[in-house]
Amino acid sequence: MSSTVRMPPPDVWGVGRVAVGGEMIPWPVSHADVDDETDSHVATMRRLGVGEGDVVVICSLLSEAIHVFPLEQAANAVGARYSSTDATEFDAFRTAAMVSQVSPVAVIGVNRDVVTGLRGAGRDLREVFGPVKVVVAADEDAREALEGAGLAPRRWLKLGPVSGFECAERDGVHVDGSRVRVMTTEDGGLLVTTTVPRLTPCVDLATGLHGEVIERPCACGSTDPRIRMVPAPG
Ligand SMILES: [Zn+2]
Numbered sequence: 001m002s003s004t005v006r007m008p009p010p011d012v013w014g015v016g017r018v019a020v021g022g023e024m025i026p027w028p029v030s031h032a033d034v035d036d037e038t039d040s041h042v043a044t045m046r047r048l049g050v051g052e053g054d055v056v057v058i059c060s061l062l063s064e065a066i067h068v069f070p071l072e073q074a075a076n077a078v079g080a081r082y083s084s085t086d087a088t089e090f091d092a093f094r095t096a097a098m099v100s101q102v103s104p105v106a107v108i109g110v111n112r113d114v115v116t117g118l119r120g121a122g123r124d125l126r127e128v129f130g131p132v133k134v135v136v137a138a139d140e141d142a143r144e145a146l147e148g149a150g151l152a153p154r155r156w157l158k159l160g161p162v163s164g165f166e167c168a169e170r171d172g173v174h175v176d177g178s179r180v181r182v183m184t185t186e187d188g189g190l191l192v193t194t195t196v197p198r199l200t201p202c203v204d205l206a207t208g209l210h211g212e213v214i215e216r217p218c219a220c221g222s223t224d225p226r227i228r229m230v231p232a233p234g
Helices: 031-047 062-077 092-102 112-120 125-129 140-148
Strands: 012-020 023-030 055-060 081-086 106-110 134-137 154-159 162-166 180-184 189-194 205-214 226-229
Touching: 012 031, 012 062, 012 205, 023 031, 031 062, 031 162, 055 062, 055 092, 062 081, 081 092, 092 106, 092 112, 092 125, 106 112, 112 125, 112 140, 125 140, 134 140, 154 205, 154 226, 180 205
Parallel strands: 055 081, 055 106, 106 134, 134 154
Antiparallel strands: 012 023, 154 162, 180 189, 189 205, 205 226
């Protein structure tokens, strides 16, 4: 019988997919990173009006786990439950069914593929998402489509390994100023730095996104910086 050598648990929780410039790169994160992001997104849940006894639907891809798992844990942390759907054209019908079955207060992560899938199934966006208090768009196409349907979507913005959300003011994406610093290049490119220890260092990472950073406090009372998206120049 061979003796078993117990190895310490690996520090790596998983490997995410992060946009750097125009490319996607693998991004290892630790358990501590995930826990810290979870703590950060407890404020996100409050910002989205998700609390005790509520249900939130999170629509995402498995490759988005480093951005999504902390949201799921944060939902649990505020006493809410979450249900998951795939952010794909083919699973869009299930997002619609989920909304009607679990009556979520918020649906996070509607993207262009979900919009395409719903339209392809002959569904009206206003009819599907109208009953949901807070609908969060994961990209600009989805935001425009939801606005075009007469809804008031908020934006979820992935900035490198972290992400932020708009509050009810819908005037820029709040980022956690205690963990993240966002700077702009001369042409408005957004550079993100994490200011807390993380497994994979993130210093002035070129997100490939363009926007402006608003430092003045938001009408919602938050003093966290906000990002207003602008189209890439040229
Ligand atoms: Zn705000």
